[in-house]
Structure formats: structure tokens, C-alpha cells
Amino acid sequence: MAMTRSATVSLLAAALVAAAAVSVTIGAVHVSGSDALGALRHGEGVGAYVVRELRAPRIAAGILVGCSLGTAGALLQTALRNPLADPYLMGASGGAGLAVALAILAGAPASLYTLAAFGGAIAATSVSLAVARGAGTSSQHRLILVGVGVSSLCAALTTLAILMAPHAGMSLSILSWLGGSLTGHGWPDVRWATLTAAAGLALTLAVAPSLDAMRLGRERAAGVGVDVMRTQFVVVVASSLLAAGAVSVSGVIGFVGLLVPHAARRLVGGSVPWVAAASAPLGGLVVVLADLVARGAAPPIELPVGILLSIVGVPAFLAIVGRTTRIA
Amino acid sequence: MICLSLVLALRIVSLAPALTEDLFAIGAGPAVVGVDANSNRPAGAARLPRVGGMREVSAEAVLALHPDVVVGIPYEDRILADLTRAGVRTERLDVSDLRGDFAAIERLGVLSGHAREARALHRVIERRLAGLSAQAARSRTASAFVAVGISDLRTAGRGTYIDDLLRMANLRNVAGDLPLLWPQYSQERLVAVHPEILVLPNPHPALLGAPWERIDAVRAGRIVEIDEDDLLRPGPRVADVLEMLVAGAARWR
Known part of the structure; x- marks a missing residue:
């Protein structure tokens, strides 16, 4: 079984690398395959610029966003013992959207949106955690309820910001950011996402064993010496860090964090470290392929990647909900 | 009565x-x-x-x-x-x-x-449009890209009043052959087609980094800025927008 699992994860990682390599050669500007891969290192001219400064960072951002969301979803679903937990559950996307809306209203340059989104995501998540813990024993249900509440509040305030914007262009910018897209993100954003993803993954590794024990239930996990509350807290922090990094470079890309862990679980079984290890490359693969369709299906028109993912994601989501109720 | x-x-x-x-x-x-x-x-x-x-x-x-x-x-x-x-x-x-x-x-x-x-x-607007269009027809055709949205490169496709106005201004709309009204345009294609003139709503965020650093119209400052309340809505002032387009583009042709 162990061989099969590691083989599966390796295969997923290889598929991700292959998808990324193919992606570099496809786009609205024709660059031949060998030229495109060569342009990653050097080269002048429009083709080289397009590949190095527009296509490559976008693919890298897609990989990071997908890996982050997939891993974060896998962790949260186990820690909160809820198959419908999503990395944005604690308010990361709501907080990010609100912060970007405020940045746009304040007339901040577009290069600051990433930082604003990250700050907003962390702020909203912190509020959720503080309220849930301040209320005493923080059961996973309380965490979820508080997260939903904070997210709704942020969404309402964001809608208000859209309505109150003094310029129509500002409203359009906010709506467009909320839609989720990998376009318009250069290397600075990729470096930033790498940093947050690394921090989130490091935290993840620290708690993965305890988390695995929690699959048996809170009582049994406590019985084998796992600090359930602390593990849950660290997981929520780690997954929120991953979600904040992802949302800050791509806007709200839904369903990846929810669905990828379920698919990964089918491939490698229920063990948490393995599910997380498989969810990362699988998430990256899903986002890279979706973005390839978004920019390659009808060039030079860009399709909204968030909507593409939802078209595939919603039916899959309904299937999960259907199965879950049957089990219950 | x-x-x-x-x-x-x-x-x-x-x-x-x-x-x-x-x-x-x-x-x-x-x-x-x-x-x-x-x-x-x-x-x-x-x-x-x-x-x-x-x-x-x-x-x-x-x-x-x-x-x-x-x-x-x-x-x-x-x-x-x-x-x-x-x-x-x-x-x-x-x-x-x-x-x-x-x-x-x-x-x-x-x-x-x-x-x-x-x-x-209606008659007054049409007469003004015709006059401005005749004036623009005397200079050479230039290519133009209208960035309705800056960060997402939303633009004006076929069937929009902006596309109509660009044609009257003797400007070739880079996105004029796209079948959507307000499509999101590919950054890489914009770099490759290097439009001569960029039309932007005012105010707009700063044009920093990729892809703007590589677009000739930005580097040479060939930008026509039009108040967003004029550019982003049709209505009775479309002739004013055409006048701004024609006057703006005249500086570079």
C-alpha cells in the first residue's frame, strides 16, 4: 500500500510538472515549444518576454494557489471533521475581498492589492479565531459558525463598498478582483505566494501526525496523548496562512480547496499526511489546467477561471453532498 | 390639453x-x-x-x-x-x-x-459624429486599445458604442473583431499587437510592471485619457467622447 501511495503522489507531481511545461508553450501569442522553454532562461523579443514575464509567473502562481488550497482543504476537513470545510471557511476570502475593496477605494496602485488581500485574510481569520476561543471551549462547530459569520459580514461590507464607490471604474475593479483570476500577476506576487505557502506547509508538517490521530475521534486522539485543541488551532492557522497566500495572488478561486482533498482521499486512502501530500500536486494540476483552458480556449479572450472551476466544481460538490447525507 | x-x-x-x-x-x-x-x-x-x-x-x-x-x-x-x-x-x-x-x-x-x-x-448628435468622423478620415488609421478595466484588461468588443466611436475616429480597435461586448483581453496578445494608442478611463490605477512596461504606447506616452463618466456610458454625450478621441489621437498622426 505504501508503495502505491508514494507512486500515486509521484505520478501526480509528474503530471503537474508536465502540465506546467505544456502550459508554457500554449497561449494567445504563438511561441514554438523549444523557443518557449528556452525563453525561460534567456532571450529577447516579444515571444521571450511573453513567456518569461507573463506566462511563466502565471503558471507558477497557478501551481502555488492550487497546492496551497488543496493542502489547506485537506487539513481543515480532517481537523474540523467536516467534509464540507473549505480553506476560506474562517474568513480568508471575505477578509481579502474587503481589504482589496478598501484599497481600491483608497486609490492604491494595483501592485498593493496582493498585500492588502493578505492582510485582510489574516485579519478576518484572526477575528474568527479570537471570537471562537473567547467563547470558551472552541468546538469545531463553533469555529465553523464564527467563520461563516465573519465571512458574511465581510461580504456584506464589500457589497456596500461596491455600491458606495465614487467611481464606476472602482466598482468594476472590485467585482473583477472578486471573480478570481490568475491574469496580471507577475514574479513579485509569485515570490510572495511562495513565502506564505512555505510557512503554511512548515506548520502543516509539524501537526500532521497529531492530525492523523484525530481521524479516530477527539476522545481517542486525546487518549493517545494528542492535544486536540492545540492541534485544531495550529491547523486552522496553517490552512488560513495557505488560503491567505492563495487568495492574495488569485482572488477567490472556489471549489479547489473543497473538492481536491476528496479526490485525493479516493486515490491514496484516508491517512492525513498522504491526503495532504496528494492534495498539493492535484490542486496545482487542477488550477494549472483550468487556467490553461481560461487563456487558451478562445484567445485573445480570457475566460474567468473561477467560473470555469465552478462549472466543474458545482456538480462534483453536489455529488459529495449527496454521498455525505447517505452516509449520515 | x-x-x-x-x-x-x-x-x-x-x-x-x-x-x-x-x-x-x-x-x-x-x-x-x-x-x-x-x-x-x-x-x-x-x-x-x-x-x-x-x-x-x-x-x-x-x-x-x-x-x-x-x-x-x-x-x-x-x-x-x-x-x-x-x-x-x-x-x-x-x-x-x-x-x-x-x-x-x-x-x-x-x-x-x-x-x-x-x-x-438625435439629429444633432449624428451631425456632430459625421463631422468629426470626416475630420478623422483625413488622417491615417492608427490602432488603439481601450482598457475599460486596467488590472483585468477588460475591453470593448464588437457591438459596443466604444467600438463604433473608434471606427468613426479612424482608429482600428484591437479588440474590434471579438464577438463579446466587454471581453477580458489577453495580456500576452496585447504585448504582441502593440497598439499605437491606449485609451483609458480617468481616473485609473498606475500602469506599472508587466505588461505595461513592454507596451510602446505606454512607454511613448501615447495615451488618451477620458473621464470615466464620459467613456464608460453611452447617452447624449457620445459626440463629446468622439471629439476627445479624435483630438487625442491627432497628436500622434
């Missing part, structure tokens, strides 16, 4: 800035009793009660104004359908392109009892 008193008593709610401007431009301003949140022009419209905006129109707020007719655009189909069910007369006017813009002016004239003024306004 009876007809006149009916007209005087008419109460109109406008759910789109372009339609609001049309109504005031044809002298039907006094009949307008409510507008959407984005209807900021003219000054008379800005003082009217607001009923919400951007698909967030409040049907209740509209009904509280007891309108005889509510005018809106296709984007607002849902709220218009709700109001129709509530027994209010609604009129859906598609102002996507110039033809629709003119049809809306004439239709609003009929609805508000200002048909004559509407026809006159």
Missing part, C-alpha cells in the same frame, strides 16, 4: 446613468422622480432619490416613488421583470451600441412626451 396634463403628471424612474442623461437632455428631467446610484449627471439628477444600483436595485424603493414607467438596460432584466409583475410599466432599452443609443433617445422621447426634442437631439 388633456394630453399635456398627462405628460406633466408622468413619473419616470431611470435605472441607468445613460438613460437618465438622455431624459434630461430631451427636456424630460422634471418627470424623473428617481434614479439608480450611478446616475450622477446632470446636477438635477444627482439630487433625486436613489433606488440602488449595479443589480442591487431595490424594487421597494422604486415602488415607493409611484412611477408610471421605469426604464432600465438589459443588465437589469431581473429587477425589471419583478417590477412588471408588481404592475409597473417597464421599458428595457439596449444601449450597447450607437444604434441602440439613438433608438433609446427616440423611445424615451415618445414615452416622456418629448418626441420632438428627442428627434432633434
Whole structure:
């Protein structure tokens, strides 16, 4: 079984690398395959610029966003013992959207949106955690309820910001950011996402064993010496860090964090470290392929990647909900 | 006489800035009793009660104004359908392109009892457009990209009044062959087609980093900035927009 699992994860990682390599050669500007891969290192001219400064960072951002969301979803679903937990559950996307809306209203340059989104995501998540813990024993249900509440509040305030914007262009910018897209993100954003993803993954590794024990239930996990509350807290922090990094470079890309862990679980079984290890490359693969369709299906028109993912994601989501109720 | 008193008593709610401007431009301003949140022009419209905006129109707020007719655009189909069910007369006017813009002016004239003024306004606008277009035709054709949205590169495709105006300004719309009204344009393609002139709504965020650093029009400063309230809405001032386009582009050809 162990061989099969590691083989599966390796295969997923290889598929991700292959998808990324193919992606570099496809786009609205024709660059031949060998030229495109060569342009990653050097080269002048429009083709080289397009590949190095527009296509490559976008693919890298897609990989990071997908890996982050997939891993974060896998962790949260186990820690909160809820198959419908999503990395944005604690308010990361709501907080990010609100912060970007405020940045746009304040007339901040577009290069600051990433930082604003990250700050907003962390702020909203912190509020959720503080309220849930301040209320005493923080059961996973309380965490979820508080997260939903904070997210709704942020969404309402964001809608208000859209309505109150003094310029129509500002409203359009906010709506467009909320839609989720990998376009318009250069290397600075990729470096930033790498940093947050690394921090989130490091935290993840620290708690993965305890988390695995929690699959048996809170009582049994406590019985084998796992600090359930602390593990849950660290997981929520780690997954929120991953979600904040992802949302800050791509806007709200839904369903990846929810669905990828379920698919990964089918491939490698229920063990948490393995599910997380498989969810990362699988998430990256899903986002890279979706973005390839978004920019390659009808060039030079860009399709909204968030909507593409939802078209595939919603039916899959309904299937999960259907199965879950049957089990219950 | 009876007809006149009916007209005087008419109460109109406008759910789109372009339609609001049309109504005031044809002298039907006094009949307008409510507008959407984005209807900021003219000054008379800005003082009217607001009923919400951007698909967030409040049907209740509209009904509280007891309108005889509510005018809106296709984007607002849902709220218009709700109001129709509530027994209010609604009129859906598609102002996507110039033809629709003119049809809306004439239709609003009929609805508000200002048909004559509407026809006159239509004629004046068309005459100005024709004059400016003839003027632009004397210089060479240049390519242009209109960035309706800066960060997402939303642009104006075929079938928009902006595409119509670019053609009249003797500018070749880079996105003019795209079948969507307001598509998101590929960054890489924009770098490859290097449009000679960039048209932007004002205000707009700074053009920093990729892809702007690589676009000749940005590096050479060949940018025509047009107030967003002029550029981003059709209505009675489309000839003003064409004048700005023609004058702006004339600097580089």
C-alpha cells in the first residue's frame, strides 16, 4: 500500500510538472515549444518576454494557489471533521475581498492589492479565531459558525463598498478582483505566494501526525496523548496562512480547496499526511489546467477561471453532498 | 390639453446613468422622480432619490416613488421583470451600441412626451459624429486599445458604442473583431499587437510592471485619457467622447 501511495503522489507531481511545461508553450501569442522553454532562461523579443514575464509567473502562481488550497482543504476537513470545510471557511476570502475593496477605494496602485488581500485574510481569520476561543471551549462547530459569520459580514461590507464607490471604474475593479483570476500577476506576487505557502506547509508538517490521530475521534486522539485543541488551532492557522497566500495572488478561486482533498482521499486512502501530500500536486494540476483552458480556449479572450472551476466544481460538490447525507 | 396634463403628471424612474442623461437632455428631467446610484449627471439628477444600483436595485424603493414607467438596460432584466409583475410599466432599452443609443433617445422621447426634442437631439448628435468622423478620415488609421478595466484588461468588443466611436475616429480597435461586448483581453496578445494608442478611463490605477512596461504606447506616452463618466456610458454625450478621441489621437498622426 505504501508503495502505491508514494507512486500515486509521484505520478501526480509528474503530471503537474508536465502540465506546467505544456502550459508554457500554449497561449494567445504563438511561441514554438523549444523557443518557449528556452525563453525561460534567456532571450529577447516579444515571444521571450511573453513567456518569461507573463506566462511563466502565471503558471507558477497557478501551481502555488492550487497546492496551497488543496493542502489547506485537506487539513481543515480532517481537523474540523467536516467534509464540507473549505480553506476560506474562517474568513480568508471575505477578509481579502474587503481589504482589496478598501484599497481600491483608497486609490492604491494595483501592485498593493496582493498585500492588502493578505492582510485582510489574516485579519478576518484572526477575528474568527479570537471570537471562537473567547467563547470558551472552541468546538469545531463553533469555529465553523464564527467563520461563516465573519465571512458574511465581510461580504456584506464589500457589497456596500461596491455600491458606495465614487467611481464606476472602482466598482468594476472590485467585482473583477472578486471573480478570481490568475491574469496580471507577475514574479513579485509569485515570490510572495511562495513565502506564505512555505510557512503554511512548515506548520502543516509539524501537526500532521497529531492530525492523523484525530481521524479516530477527539476522545481517542486525546487518549493517545494528542492535544486536540492545540492541534485544531495550529491547523486552522496553517490552512488560513495557505488560503491567505492563495487568495492574495488569485482572488477567490472556489471549489479547489473543497473538492481536491476528496479526490485525493479516493486515490491514496484516508491517512492525513498522504491526503495532504496528494492534495498539493492535484490542486496545482487542477488550477494549472483550468487556467490553461481560461487563456487558451478562445484567445485573445480570457475566460474567468473561477467560473470555469465552478462549472466543474458545482456538480462534483453536489455529488459529495449527496454521498455525505447517505452516509449520515 | 388633456394630453399635456398627462405628460406633466408622468413619473419616470431611470435605472441607468445613460438613460437618465438622455431624459434630461430631451427636456424630460422634471418627470424623473428617481434614479439608480450611478446616475450622477446632470446636477438635477444627482439630487433625486436613489433606488440602488449595479443589480442591487431595490424594487421597494422604486415602488415607493409611484412611477408610471421605469426604464432600465438589459443588465437589469431581473429587477425589471419583478417590477412588471408588481404592475409597473417597464421599458428595457439596449444601449450597447450607437444604434441602440439613438433608438433609446427616440423611445424615451415618445414615452416622456418629448418626441420632438428627442428627434432633434438625435439629429444633432449624428451631425456632430459625421463631422468629426470626416475630420478623422483625413488622417491615417492608427490602432488603439481601450482598457475599460486596467488590472483585468477588460475591453470593448464588437457591438459596443466604444467600438463604433473608434471606427468613426479612424482608429482600428484591437479588440474590434471579438464577438463579446466587454471581453477580458489577453495580456500576452496585447504585448504582441502593440497598439499605437491606449485609451483609458480617468481616473485609473498606475500602469506599472508587466505588461505595461513592454507596451510602446505606454512607454511613448501615447495615451488618451477620458473621464470615466464620459467613456464608460453611452447617452447624449457620445459626440463629446468622439471629439476627445479624435483630438487625442491627432497628436500622434
